[in-house]
Amino acid sequence: MTLLDIEDLAVTFPVEGGTDVPAVDSVDLQVEAGEIHGLVGESGSGKSVTARSIMRLLDDAEVSAERFDYRGEDLYAKSEAEMRSVRGDDIAMVFQDSLSALNPVMTVGEQIAEVVRHHGDVDESASLLSELRRKYVTGTSESAPSWRRAVELLETVGIADPEDVATSYPHQLSGGQRQRVMIASALGGDPSLIVADEPTTALDVTVEASILDELRRLCDEFDVAMLLITHDLGVVSETCDSVTVMYSGSVMEYGQTDQLFESPAHPYTKGLLRSIPERAPTEGELTTIPGSAPEPADRPTGCPFRDRCPAAFDACSEPLPEHVVEDGHVTHCHLYTEGDDPGDVSWDATIEMDGEATVDEATDRTTATEVTDG
Numbered sequence: 001m002t003l004l005d006i007e008d009l010a011v012t013f014p015v016e017g018g019t020d021v022p023a024v025d026s027v028d029l030q031v032e033a034g035e036i037h038g039l040v041g042e043s044g045s046g047k048s049v050t051a052r053s054i055m056r057l058l059d060d061a062e063v064s065a066e067r068f069d070y071r072g073e074d075l076y077a078k079s080e081a082e083m084r085s086v087r088g089d090d091i092a093m094v095f096q097d098s099l100s101a102l103n104p105v106m107t108v109g110e111q112i113a114e115v116v117r118h119h120g121d122v123d124e125s126a127s128l129l130s131e132l133r134r135k136y137v138t139g140t141s142e143s144a145p146s147w148r149r150a151v152e153l154l155e156t157v158g159i160a161d162p163e164d165v166a167t168s169y170p171h172q173l174s175g176g177q178r179q180r181v182m183i184a185s186a187l188g189g190d191p192s193l194i195v196a197d198e199p200t201t202a203l204d205v206t207v208e209a210s211i212l213d214e215l216r217r218l219c220d221e222f223d224v225a226m227l228l229i230t231h232d233l234g235v236v237s238e239t240c241d242s243v244t245v246m247y248s249g250s251v252m253e254y255g256q257t258d259q260l261f262e263s264p265a266h267p268y269t270k271g272l273l274r275s276i277p278e279r280a281p282t283e284g285e286l287t288t289i290p291g292s293a294p295e296p297a298d299r300p301t302g303c304p305f306r307d308r309c310p311a312a313f314d315a316c317s318e319p320l321p322e323h324v325v326e327d328g329h330v331t332h333c334h335l336y337t338e339g340d341d342p343g344d345v346s347w348d349a350t351i352e353m354d355g356e357a358t359v360d361e362a363t364d365r366t367t368a369t370e371v372t373d374g
């Protein structure tokens with residue numbers, strides 16, 4: 001079942017007295033129930049803006065879409081009151097910076113318990129009066145079912161000493177512990193979908209690996225889907241069932257993770273994959289895609305990747321086409337138009353990002369030369 005179904009999303013930030021900033025354009029995104037879907041791209045690709053549009057957290061932006069459905073209902077047709085119940089009950093968000101996302105003057109146990117009280121399916125069996133007495137007369141909520149659930153959730157996300165940690169303030173915890181608290185808090189409302197925006201970026205690699213394992217396990221155990229925003233294809237390969245690759249506000253390619261890793265179709269995806277050390281064409285050498293992504297206001301017409309793409313040719317200044325590579329695997333690239341058989345294209349040569357670009361007169365396409373040692 002498709003949980004989240006977005007078609008043709010465009011997000012623009014108006015600038016008073018200046019040029020509006022088109023952050024995201026023509027984005028399609030689907031997340032199936034129970035899966036982990038990776039949304040990957042470099043900084044400025046529009047992944048976080050797309051994520052925030054799902055929670056309707058873009059107050060200053062103009063958002064439009066052909067379709068923006070969650071469980072078949074248009075999220076943008078809901079009132080703000082209805083959205084408040086969607087946030088947490090149905091869709092929860094884990095932010096990258098846990099220190100600013102958590103309340104510094106509340107213990108983490110209280111913060112999770114609050115989510116459980118508002119959104120979770122817990123029989124509090126406490127009147128407002130007894131709750132107030134617990135909190136302000138005895139100074140604690142620790143006997144409340146929501147508190148006990150908070151401690152349980154901390155244990156579930158791998159916190160070693162959940163009772164102690166529940167009574168701690170965010171600044172008293174390590175980065176890894178805080179990120180686990182954020183995940184516990186997201187689970188507190190029993191959502192069907194968690195949107196996790198770079199949840200492990202600020203952590204060291206061993207903590208990152210353990211939190212990613214935990215996320216994978218929790219999604220299976222709680223039957224929760226996740227949209228995992230990341231710039232790291234290594235994280236995608238370890239964690240995600242399917243993936244959408246974004247570049248400069250547009251979708252370049254999407255499919256099942258093994259489809260993209262085994263047979264990437266888009267030159268940008270190929271370039272990204274070559275930048276993973278294990279997949280570098282020359283052992284021991286890291287390769288990069290030359291240049292940098294354009295500012296939103298300076299994007300070239302047609303394919304936004306064309307100033308960096310060694311395979312760019314005349315047609316690339318036209319609007320991007322959609323090409324189905326195989327069932328569930330789609331790319332947006334002119335190399336596949338005009339009846340071209342992708343098998344005729346020398347993909348390896350085409351994406352030799354380190355090589356000098358040359359023009360093939362027969363096809364009028366720019367291709368790159370092989371990289372030779374020395």
Ligand code: SF4
Pocket residue numbers: 266267268303304305306307309310311312313316332333334335
């Ligand atoms: Fe974009 Fe053209 Fe390169 Fe395809 S070949 S990625 S459309 S510039």
